[in-house]
Amino acid sequence: MYGDDIASVLITEKEIHEKIGELAKQVSDDYPERGDRDDLVLVAVLKGAVMFMTDLSRSLTVPVQMEFMAVSSYGSATSSSGVVRILKDLDRDIAGRHVLIVEDIIDSGLTLSWLLKNLQSRNPASLEVCTLLRKPDAVKVEVPVRYVGFEIPNEFVVGYGLDFAERYRDLPYIGTLDPKVYSS
Numbered sequence: 137m138y139g140d141d142i143a144s145v146l147i148t149e150k151e152i153h154e155k156i157g158e159l160a161k162q163v164s165d166d167y168p169e170r171g172d173r174d175d176l177v178l179v180a181v182l183k184g185a186v187m188f189m190t191d192l193s194r195s196l197t198v199p200v201q202m203e204f205m206a207v208s209s210y211g212s213a214t215s216s217s218g219v220v221r222i223l224k225d226l227d228r229d230i231a232g233r234h235v236l237i238v239e240d241i242i243d244s245g246l247t248l249s250w251l252l253k254n255l256q257s258r259n260p261a262s263l264e265v266c267t268l269l270r271k272p273d274a275v276k277v278e279v280p281v282r283y284v285g286f287e288i289p290n291e292f293v294v295g296y297g298l299d300f301a302e303r304y305r306d307l308p309y310i311g312t313l314d315p316k317v318y319s320s
């Protein structure tokens with residue numbers, strides 16, 4: 137699939153699913169079931185985090201509610217513009233709720249930094265972040281992140297939700313792109 141566009145596989149499908157099992161255990165331990173109308177609210181940032189949210193939620197042993205927000209700062213570029221736009225807001229009020237933002241990747245940190253401020257202003261009972269990937273060498277803004285799957289090198293990656301110009305999200309693993317893809 138995708139010819140020889142993928143230069144290398146950075147994280148295999150098996151490694152992703154093992155890591156999700158570990159993260160799900162931590163999250164389930166940290167957010168015990170509270171009962172009526174007080175389920176943990178997972179907020180996934182579209183589109184990249186969809187695969188991660190659906191797999192993570194199915195590995196949790198506590199009930200969750202799912203909300204989606206779409207913000208975009210990348211478009212079809214490979215580095216963040218720093219300008220975050222809301223494309224779709226939450227459907228429900230999160231005041232007084234325990235909220236966990238689910239992200240596919242923290243790169244510069246600009247998107248998440250903006251999102252944390254935005255969601256915090258809605259007065260949730262708690263607000264934490266769970267990201268599958270983080271690039272420590274790319275960070276421009278430090279953001280507090282409770283759960284991190286993998287720290288990865290400062291290279292543009294695709295697959296398992298992550299795109300380049302909307303392609304490659306459907307790959308089951310995470311890989312690096314051959315530079316010819318950027319230049320063509």
Ligand SMILES: O=P(O)(O)OC[C@H]1O[C@H](OP(=O)(O)OP(=O)(O)O)[C@H](O)[C@@H]1O
Pocket residue numbers: 181182183184185207208209210211216239240241242243244245246247248298299
């Ligand atoms: O830490 P940052 O440098 O801000 O980058 C991280 C953000 O960039 C990507 O989203 P993108 O804007 O590409 O939207 P998408 O999920 O729809 O691909 C990714 O899903 C994160 O939300």
Ligand code: HPA
Pocket residue numbers: 210241243291292293294298299300
């Ligand atoms: O490395 C990346 N790949 C795809 N999308 C991204 N958004 C931020 N960083 C990346």
Ligand SMILES: [Mg+2]
Pocket residue numbers: 184210211298299300
């Ligand atoms: Mg993208």
